[in-house]
Amino acid sequence: MAQTTPRSIGPLAAAAGAIGLWLAAVWVANQGDFIPDSATAAQKAFGTIFQAVRSMPILLAVWVGALGIGLPLRTWLAPGARHPITLQICLGMGAMLMLDWLLAACGWMNAWTAFITCGIGTAIITYHYADPATRERWHPDHWPSPPWSLLLALPALGFLLVACTIPPGVMWRIEALGYDVTSYHLQVPREWLLRGQMQQLTHNIYSHLPMLAEASFMKLAAMHQGTLFDAVYTIQFFHASAGILAAVVLGRLVTGWVGPVAGAVSGAAMLAMPWTLITGSMAYSEMFVMLFGAAALMAMFDPHSRTPRGALVAGLFAGLAAMAKLTALGFIVLPVAIVLFVRTFYPSNAGQINRRHAMVPMAMFALGTLLILAPYLIRNAIWTGNPVFPFATSLLGAGHWTDDQVTRWNNAHHSQGISHGISELPRQWLLNTGYGAIGGTPVHQNVTDVARFDAEYGLPLFWIVAGIGIMLMAITPGLRGTGLALLLFLIIQLLFWLLLTHHQSRFLIPTLLPGCILIGIAVARIAHLSAGKRDWLAPLISITLLASLTATSYQTLLSQTPRFIDPETGQAYHFPIYQLVDSLIDPADVTTNQPDRLAGNHLLNGLPATSRTILVGDATGLFYIQRQFLYNTAFDRSAFAKLSREHKNNLTAMTISLVRSGFTHVWINLAELDRLHHSYGLEPELAPDNIRDLLKAIDQSKIWQRLDQVAGTTVPSHVAFYALPPIRTPATPATPPTP
Numbered sequence: 189m190a191q192t193t194p195r196s197i198g199p200l201a202a203a204a205g206a207i208g209l210w211l212a213a214v215w216v217a218n219q220g221d222f223i224p225d226s227a228t229a230a231q232k233a234f235g236t237i238f239q240a241v242r243s244m245p246i247l248l249a250v251w252v253g254a255l256g257i258g259l260p261l262r263t264w265l266a267p268g269a270r271h272p273i274t275l276q277i278c279l280g281m282g283a284m285l286m287l288d289w290l291l292a293a294c295g296w297m298n299a300w301t302a303f304i305t306c307g308i309g310t311a312i313i314t315y316h317y318a319d320p321a322t323r324e325r326w327h328p329d330h331w332p333s334p335p336w337s338l339l340l341a342l343p344a345l346g347f348l349l350v351a352c353t354i355p356p357g358v359m360w361r362i363e364a365l366g367y368d369v370t371s372y373h374l375q376v377p378r379e380w381l382l383r384g385q386m387q388q389l390t391h392n393i394y395s396h397l398p399m400l401a402e403a404s405f406m407k408l409a410a411m412h413q414g415t416l417f418d419a420v421y422t423i424q425f426f427h428a429s430a431g432i433l434a435a436v437v438l439g440r441l442v443t444g445w446v447g448p449v450a451g452a453v454s455g456a457a458m459l460a461m462p463w464t465l466i467t468g469s470m471a472y473s474e475m476f477v478m479l480f481g482a483a484a485l486m487a488m489f490d491p492h493s494r495t496p497r498g499a500l501v502a503g504l505f506a507g508l509a510a511m512a513k514l515t516a517l518g519f520i521v522l523p524v525a526i527v528l529f530v531r532t533f534y535p536s537n538a539g540q541i542n543r544r545h546a547m548v549p550m551a552m553f554a555l556g557t558l559l560i561l562a563p564y565l566i567r568n569a570i571w572t573g574n575p576v577f578p579f580a581t582s583l584l585g586a587g588h589w590t591d592d593q594v595t596r597w598n599n600a601h602h603s604q605g606i607s608h609g610i611s612e613l614p615r616q617w618l619l620n621t622g623y624g625a626i627g628g629t630p631v632h633q634n635v636t637d638v639a640r641f642d643a644e645y646g647l648p649l650f651w652i653v654a655g656i657g658i659m660l661m662a663i664t665p666g667l668r669g670t671g672l673a674l675l676l677f678l679i680i681q682l683l684f685w686l687l688l689t690h691h692q693s694r695f696l697i698p699t700l701l702p703g704c705i706l707i708g709i710a711v712a713r714i715a716h717l718s719a720g721k722r723d724w725l726a727p728l729i730s731i732t733l734l735a736s737l738t739a740t741s742y743q744t745l746l747s748q749t750p751r752f753i754d755p756e757t758g759q760a761y762h763f764p765i766y767q768l769v770d771s772l773i774d775p776a777d778v779t780t781n782q783p784d785r786l787a788g789n790h791l792l793n794g795l796p797a798t799s800r801t802i803l804v805g806d807a808t809g810l811f812y813i814q815r816q817f818l819y820n821t822a823f824d825r826s827a828f829a830k831l832s833r834e835h836k837n838n839l840t841a842m843t844i845s846l847v848r849s850g851f852t853h854v855w856i857n858l859a860e861l862d863r864l865h866h867s868y869g870l871e872p873e874l875a876p877d878n879i880r881d882l883l884k885a886i887d888q889s890k891i892w893q894r895l896d897q898v899a900g901t902t903v904p905s906h907v908a909f910y911a912l913p914p915i916r917t918p919a920t921p922a923t924p925p926t927p
Contacts, residue, residue: 206342213346218766220746235770236353243422246411247429249306254280256309259316265501270490274440277433278483279501280309282508285476286560289403289511292377293567295385297403302410335449337727340734341435341456347738347745348431348459350765351469352424355772355787357809358763360466360748362622362639363694370811371821373471374423377406378416378811388571390588391820391827393597396577398564400511401427401473416811417788420772423471431468431475435459437482438704441489445670446712453730454708457650460737462641462744463622463697474697476512480505481520481701485677488528489670499549502528503556511560514579518684519698521557523677528553531673578823590825596869597823601690609686615644616693617682621744623693623700624650624737639692642747649736653729654703657710664713671709674702707733788812792855794899799852804828805864805874806857806907818851822868828854829873837873837882839889847912854892856883859906883908 216222218233258280262272269275287305291297316322351359356366356374372394379395380386386403389395405416405423412419435455443451458464458478467474484505492498506524509516532546565575572587574580581587581594589597603609619625621641628646661671681699689695715726749763763786773788790812792801800816807821820826835841846854862876872878886892892910896903903909 206339209339210342210346213343214350217347217350217745218769220764229766232766232769236350239353239421239770240349243425246408246422247425252313253306253309254284256313257283259312265497266492268492270444271440271486274437282480282504285400285404288407289400290563292380292386292403292406297406297410299410302407335452337449337452337730341459343738344460344741347741348428348465348468350769351465351745352428353421353770354768355420356471358750358768358787362641362748363466366470367808369471370809371807373402374416374811377402381406381409391824393578393821393823396568397514398511401476405471424469427471427475428468430479431464434475434478434482437486441486442705442708446709450708450712453711454704456734457707457737458700458704460734460741461624461700462741463694465741465745467694467697473512477509477516477698480509481698484509484520484524485701488524493528494532494549496548496552499552500556503553504560507557507560511564515689515695518688519681522684523680525553526680527673527677593823600868603688604691606686609691612691616691617696618648618651619645620693621646621740624740626736626740649733653710653733654706657706660710660713674705678702791898791901792817794901795853800850801853801855802828802851804856805861806855822864826871826874829871832873839885839891843891843912852912854910854912856908857906858908
């Protein structure tokens, strides 16, 4: 009787183990421990999985559509690319995001066009795989075996998934509890969607930024029945998925040089970084900068980049990074351009080169970048006359802004000097918890700067290993040129941060691109040099480094939640993660009392549906206000200040103007006005002393009714909230005051 060979279950067992490791990370991140402290805590782990599954159909539609759109682009632009599939999906995603932006700008973004853009790519890729030869090449039997080091990325992926199901506004003290997210990253596309088009918002200056990611958020909302509120988790998952693809791009780049084990270490290092966990799980734009920055690096290092079409691809990716966030002009576009110039004019295989011909790739790189940025530049020129407004206002015009606004913006966003930057660089980057520094000195509790981790000046293990990578590349002939290019890339990024930014730690996230590449190459070179003698050394370094980064991220996740005071003991505790996970209130009724929900409501939602409130000095949590309201950011002109100025603080005249404009309530955030007065500055009418005098006059006159509660909820002590009197006025068309 013939003996049969049992089928190997090695790959299946490995896959099951990987899934188990990932789920364990999800569980521990939810609970803060292996053992839940209640049945509710255990249920929240399933809430994370439920939201991920709920978002998956739309995310798959977007990414499959991107893969399809990228196929003809890759075939035309980079037929001989070293990493074709990775390049294809990056090109496709870039094209889809630009298409979304153009649809929003033209007023054509809706559910139909959103699904059609995905459907076009899906049809292309389906037709492509209809070919039997293509299907055969993609059979699982031809898939490469994943390296063991890929497992090191799974815990960080689990933490990232959990963080994506925490609603904006309740997490990450280091980022002011998502202040930017609820005031413009989500609020601007929400207003665009309500208006039916990407439009200039003179009360929100951030609408003048390129807003590539935010246009895609608008698209995801259109696919969620037209509401950003319901699309919040999908948006956060989408942003995180861009970060995951960026890690894949870095891994593929390093794999092509030194092998898959080191490539997986590079990608895992990026995912395990605390700043990746923080920004990747929010509705930010950083992960799109990382994605297209990594793609630009991949295109730059491809030998194809010395051809006109190859340089064009690198320029397109660099431009996409800048469309996601303007600071990428210095962190991505400038270093890629300089390194590409050096590699083109001074190749490692030095010989006679035609300088005239060498200029062609540089011109194509510039063309690619300009092609991507052109719609943004044209849009701003139409809106304000200045294509880069609110920057370069002294050269290109200040648009609708006053000199005072220009000064306040420049003071808040310009460098404080290279000496200040050099003194801040260790704390903000090299020895920073966000970049994986271990341990450090605890920050004193009376520190008022929210943009600081709980400990500072730790051991920079990540950058130590990256530095070892530079040294090992310098002594390796085949890698010396690449090492020098990466070092030059990093130096340019740091110089840009020192000279042209206002020295925030988060701005340095693009330095992880060369850093993670250097980490992978360091591991590969150590493995090569110690082969046969100390084979355990490279795996030990990989595991130690990534375990330290992952542990730091986990501790950051637990420590960045809001604090509450135990009424019995008076001690301060952090909210457990499981109470924050999937804690968004039911979008069907934002005013319903839902005790297990911590996010998604605002005190103004307790007002009647016909109410309209003017917010003074407050742009906090705007995304969650479901009643009509008017606001302005810290740098825009206040409608309330304009009224005060026009009527010279005549309370009766101000009241009549407000009521005629349809306002029913006035919300004055005294604490925020005081903060802005001491940081960015304010219009004179909103200075704390003037506001206090006005409030005294209001309370004495009793024309406005001061409210202490709204629908049973107490008004915060730092807010002066008033109901305007129902003054009867002639029936004339009323126009709300324009900021």
